[in-house]
Structure formats: structure tokens, C-alpha cells
Amino acid sequence: MEISQLEAFLQVAKTKSFTRAAESLHLVQSTVTTRIQMLEKALGKPLFRRTSRHIELTPAGKHFLPYARRILELKRESEKALQMEGMAEEQLFVGSPHSLWDYILFPAVKKFRRKHPEIALRLITGHSDEITEKLLDGLADAGILYIPPYHPGLEVIRLREESLCLAGPADFPLDKEALTPEDLRSLPFIHLGWGTEFEQWFKAAFGRHFLPLVEVDHMSLLLRWIRTGEGVGFLLQSVAEEMAAAGKLKVLPFRPDPPLPGIPVYLVLPKRKRSSDGLDALTNHLLRFFNKGK
DNA sequence: ACAACTACGAGTGGTCGCCT
DNA sequence: AGGCGACCACTCGTAGTTGT
Missing domain, CATH: 3.40.190.10 (Periplasmic binding protein-like II)
Structure with missing residues (x-):
């Protein structure tokens, strides 16, 4: 199995054409064909299903695709590492x-x-x-x-x-001493999964069927939603307090039982x-x- | 008929190992 | 060192297929 064959494979998979793959690799089409054939021979399985008008990945080709990407990524990383050596x-x-x-x-x-x-x-x-x-x-x-x-x-x-706390926009109207999970059900709630322990606590506090308004997978996204006044959510306490001190958001009083788990x-x-x-x-x-x- | 596509075969040039 | 053959990857030309 050669690196050039993997490059040809990824390019054909991307462009869905031997000709276009050859163009982008600055080769002629038959070279790409040969490389793919050699790769298929080495792997013992066809990677593409050819028809007269188009080609598509076979199940083996789909299975092989992430591995080919990883091999090429490893190659690039190793080259970078060697460049940085010294x-x-x-x-x-x-x-x-x-x-x-x-x-x-x-x-x-x-x-x-x-x-x-x-x-x-x-x-x-x-x-x-x-x-x-x-x-x-x-x-x-x-x-x-x-x-x-x-x-x-x-x-x-x-x-x-890390500790978690409830945070909302800086102008959040607070008319009571502390918010409860019941209060949060009626607020636009932005959810970020903070791990298994948090998810267990969340289900216990809000019920298995509570569906958050928005779910994000990055704290920066959660922050953006909160800061722009779109909702409330659970943030790392250290981050929330720093931002609250700068007037960018408000840490909301929230003392649930059982308490929020640590992260x-x-x-x-x-x-x-x-x-x-x-x-x-x-x-x-x-x-x-x-x-x-x- | 024509365009677009892949596959195949012949020829070419480069590289490598072996031998003298 | 240089000649030779084997091997490999490549280009080019062409054939075959199919959709428009």
C-alpha cells in the first residue's frame, strides 16, 4: 500500500470521478486508475463500484475511507514533527x-x-x-x-x-431569592452536556423527558447564547464569575437538591x-x- | 451524433540490482 | 565505473459504454 495510492483513493472518493481526481492530482486518468487498481489488489477488495456514468464507494471503500484519512494525517504530522525537530x-x-x-x-x-x-x-x-x-x-x-x-x-x-453555576444575560430580571429547576422549565434553557455525572443529575432534576430549547457542544457557543440574551445555562463557575465581574453576564442564584455535580x-x-x-x-x-x- | 466517462495496451523514462 | 536487464510508474491513444 503506497501513500500515492491513498491520495488517489481519497481524491476519487471526494470528486466521485477518476478524471477529476487525476486533474486535481496533476496526473492523467489512467495513472489514477492504475493506482486505485493496485490499492484494490493490495487490499483484496474493490473500493469503488464503477458504472458507465458514475462511480461510488463500495461498503469496503466506505469502511476504508477513515483509515486512509488517518494514515495521510499521520504522514503529514510526522513531516511537521520532523520539520520542527532541532x-x-x-x-x-x-x-x-x-x-x-x-x-x-x-x-x-x-x-x-x-x-x-x-x-x-x-x-x-x-x-x-x-x-x-x-x-x-x-x-x-x-x-x-x-x-x-x-x-x-x-x-x-x-x-x-470545576464547579458549575447557572448563568444568564447581564440584564436578567431577578425577582426572587433563588431559581429552582421548575423556574428553569419556563425559561429559554441552553444545554451543554458536561459529562456523565452531570447528565445523570440533569435527568434527575429536570425529568427524563425535558427537552432543552437549544443544545450546544462548545462552551464558547453556550456563552454566546447567554451573553446575547437568548437564554440561561450551566457554565463553569470560574468562567461565569470572571465574566459577571466584567458585566458580561449574571450568575443566577440556584441551589438545587441534590446540588450540581462537580466537573x-x-x-x-x-x-x-x-x-x-x-x-x-x-x-x-x-x-x-x-x-x-x- | 456527441460528450463524458473508465479501462486497457503500447511505448517511454527512471531506478535498481547484478555482473563484468 | 559502466553495461545490461528487470521492474515500475507514467503518458498517450484508443475502445467501449451510456446519457443527452
């Missing part, structure tokens, strides 16, 4: 969800940069499962996640626990990577940074 004593690839970078990790990583200028950092954003995949593929050295992966090849360290933040490391000095330094720094206030 620019610093060591480089660390650290992955985390967008919301953690924005509001939790940035100060910690900024401090680490100042302390260890010899270590080059590559910061990657993505959903928890994407970061986990990169850790397992060796494309990330460390991940900082809300949802810990359970995999024998990964070590999970609890870094800290743990985990450091995830591939077990085989623990020997690196830079990674040990980052691990120790994060543990100290996040536990100093306790």
Missing part, C-alpha cells in the same frame, strides 16, 4: 477541548512556557474522543479532558474539579510516553498549578 530541545503535543484551552488551561500553559522556554509546545484542540484517538495514535503527548478515556494504554490523572478535569498520558523529561515537567507543573489553591 528548533527546540523537545516538543510536546498537548490536546484539549476548546473550552478548556480558553478558560482553564491558558494561564497554566502560559506559565509553563515562561518556565521552560526550551520546550516547544504544539497545542491541539478537539473533542475528547478526538484527543484520545491522537493520544493512542502517538500524535499527542498529553491530553487534558473533561471525560476520562478508559484504555489500558492511557494513564489518567485527576487534575482538579473533574483529567490529565491523560500515553503510558509508553512517561520517560520524557519535558512531559514529566509539564505533568508536575499542571499538578502544582491546579492544586495550589486547595
Whole structure:
């Protein structure tokens, strides 16, 4: 299996045409045909179903597509890593969800940069499962996640626990001492899933059949909805308080029973990577940074 | 009839290993 | 080092099919 064959495969799958794939790869069509044939021969299965007017992926082709993408992504990552080699004593690839970078990790990583200028950092954003995949593929050295992966090849360290609070727009009219889940049912509620424990609490507090008005998968989106006066939602307390102090939103009194669960933040490391000095330094720094206030 | 498409075969040029 | 053959990937020309 050759990289050129995978590139041809992805291009044909994308353009649904051997001719157009050949054009975009600056080849002639028969070359693309040959590459696909060689790939099909190597895999022992047809990847495309050819008809006279169009082509389509076979079930095997559809199955193979994400693997081909990952192989090419690995190739690009390895080239980038080699390009960066020599620019610093060591480089660390650290992955985390967008919301953690924005509001939790940035100060910690900024401090680490100042302390260890010899270590080059590559910061990657993505959903928890994407970061986990990169850790397992060796494309990330460390991940900082809300949802810990359970995999024998990964070590999970609890870094800290975030609190949640209810937040609404800055001009939210508050006419009572504290809001209840019953009050929230009648408000435009914006939902962000904060993990298994939160979802269990949410179902217990609001009932299994409560359907939030809007559901988002990024804290930045949730913030935008709240700040523009479109609704209320559960935010990380540290973020909400900082924004409330700047007058950008309002932290709403909400004392449910049972109380809102905490949101743990985990450091995830591939077990085989623990020997690196830079990674040990980052691990120790994060543990100290996040536990100093306790 | 024509256009658009894929497949195939012949020819070409580059690379590699072997031998002298 | 240089000649030779095998192999591979490529280009080009062409055939066959089908929709408009």
C-alpha cells in the first residue's frame, strides 16, 4: 500500500470521478486508475463500484475511507514533527477541548512556557474522543479532558474539579431569592452536556423527558447564547464569575437538591510516553498549578 | 451524433540490482 | 565505473459504454 495510492483513493472518493481526481492530482486518468487498481489488489477488495456514468464507494471503500484519512494525517504530522525537530530541545503535543484551552488551561500553559522556554509546545484542540484517538495514535503527548478515556494504554490523572453555576444575560430580571429547576422549565434553557455525572443529575432534576430549547457542544457557543440574551445555562463557575465581574453576564442564584455535580478535569498520558523529561515537567507543573489553591 | 466517462495496451523514462 | 536487464510508474491513444 503506497501513500500515492491513498491520495488517489481519497481524491476519487471526494470528486466521485477518476478524471477529476487525476486533474486535481496533476496526473492523467489512467495513472489514477492504475493506482486505485493496485490499492484494490493490495487490499483484496474493490473500493469503488464503477458504472458507465458514475462511480461510488463500495461498503469496503466506505469502511476504508477513515483509515486512509488517518494514515495521510499521520504522514503529514510526522513531516511537521520532523520539520520542527532541532528548533527546540523537545516538543510536546498537548490536546484539549476548546473550552478548556480558553478558560482553564491558558494561564497554566502560559506559565509553563515562561518556565521552560526550551520546550516547544504544539497545542491541539478537539473533542475528547478526538484527543484520545491522537493520544493512542502517538500524535499527542498529553491530553487534558473533561471525560476520562478508559484504555489500558492511557494513564489518567485527576487534575482538579470545576464547579458549575447557572448563568444568564447581564440584564436578567431577578425577582426572587433563588431559581429552582421548575423556574428553569419556563425559561429559554441552553444545554451543554458536561459529562456523565452531570447528565445523570440533569435527568434527575429536570425529568427524563425535558427537552432543552437549544443544545450546544462548545462552551464558547453556550456563552454566546447567554451573553446575547437568548437564554440561561450551566457554565463553569470560574468562567461565569470572571465574566459577571466584567458585566458580561449574571450568575443566577440556584441551589438545587441534590446540588450540581462537580466537573473533574483529567490529565491523560500515553503510558509508553512517561520517560520524557519535558512531559514529566509539564505533568508536575499542571499538578502544582491546579492544586495550589486547595 | 456527441460528450463524458473508465479501462486497457503500447511505448517511454527512471531506478535498481547484478555482473563484468 | 559502466553495461545490461528487470521492474515500475507514467503518458498517450484508443475502445467501449451510456446519457443527452
